[in-house]
Amino acid sequence: MDALSMGEYGFFVWSSFLISFLVFLINYIFAQREFTSVLNEVKLHNENE
Amino acid sequence: MNLKQIYKYGSPPNYFRLSLKAENWFLIPGIVLIIIGAFGGLFIAPPDYQMGDAFRIIYFHVPSAYLSMSAYAYMAGAALVGIVWRSNVAFSVAKSIAPFGASLTFLALVTGMLWGQPMWGTAWVWDARLTSQFILLLLYLGYVLLHLSIKEQRKADLAASVLALTGVINLPIIHYSVVWWNTLHQASTISKLSSPSITGDMLWPLLVMIFGYGFFFWGVICRVVASEILKREKRSKWAKQYIKELV
Numbered sequence: 001m002d003a004l005s006m007g008e009y010g011f012f013v014w015s016s017f018l019i020s021f022l023v024f025l026i027n028y029i030f031a032q033r034e035f036t037s038v039l040n041e042v043k044l045h046n047e048n049e
Numbered sequence: 050m051n052l053k054q055i056y057k058y059g060s061p062p063n064y065f066r067l068s069l070k071a072e073n074w075f076l077i078p079g080i081v082l083i084i085i086g087a088f089g090g091l092f093i094a095p096p097d098y099q100m101g102d103a104f105r106i107i108y109f110h111v112p113s114a115y116l117s118m119s120a121y122a123y124m125a126g127a128a129l130v131g132i133v134w135r136s137n138v139a140f141s142v143a144k145s146i147a148p149f150g151a152s153l154t155f156l157a158l159v160t161g162m163l164w165g166q167p168m169w170g171t172a173w174v175w176d177a178r179l180t181s182q183f184i185l186l187l188l189y190l191g192y193v194l195l196h197l198s199i200k201e202q203r204k205a206d207l208a209a210s211v212l213a214l215t216g217v218i219n220l221p222i223i224h225y226s227v228v229w230w231n232t233l234h235q236a237s238t239i240s241k242l243s244s245p246s247i248t249g250d251m252l253w254p255l256l257v258m259i260f261g262y263g264f265f266f267w268g269v270i271c272r273v274v275a276s277e278i279l280k281r282e283k284r285s286k287w288a289k290q291y292i293k294e295l296v
Binding site for chain 1: 083087091092096101102103105106109110113148149152153155156159160163164166167265269272273275276279280283284288289292293295
């Protein structure tokens, strides 16, 4: 429990961890989704030709 | 590697395939290093004698600040190559770096505020380091918005690249701001690896995190670059062939 409370700074330390984790996760998810969306776009473009 | 090979890998289909291949070479080591570094920083490193456990924010703040600056240098480098050699791939790399670079700068600012609040008694001051880092965020956002606002691809690439190159002047200002001005922000922790201002048991998780952030960043950028190249080359033969191979 002591390690989790980080002295009296638990809020600041764990918020930093959480925000960093979220930013990385969001960038990863956006990169994957963008690639899928471009693939679909190109597929559609090919089908329409 | 000779110039011919560089041109070969610089062609859109080759760079596209190389990016997709390289994604996991960066992403997997990046995730492993971040897990090790975060565990080491949060649970193994001893608390600082003055800041206590609040100093552990360094393991998220410093890597994101370093990477936000180096990502900008990479973006500007790619923009320069794009302008000089009219390389669509280089423009794609520059454009792909900007959003992640902006989010890293945002991360550096927010984690800095979370560190500043308990240590300085305030989350924000307009001192040289914080202000120049904020300008970096504006430069990234300016690049993204400028690119979005111009419809013609080549003009958008050129205009955004000129902005990226102009903004390079801000990088030495950020780095030396704590030397040139009397700032509330502390001086660099590891400006020289031979004489860092923190002990080894605090330093190793920081170095692991810096490398982990870097690897993860390039892993994500590989995928974004591949998307950008495919989007720009959707009418080309190789892109159509690639889609056929997938189906």
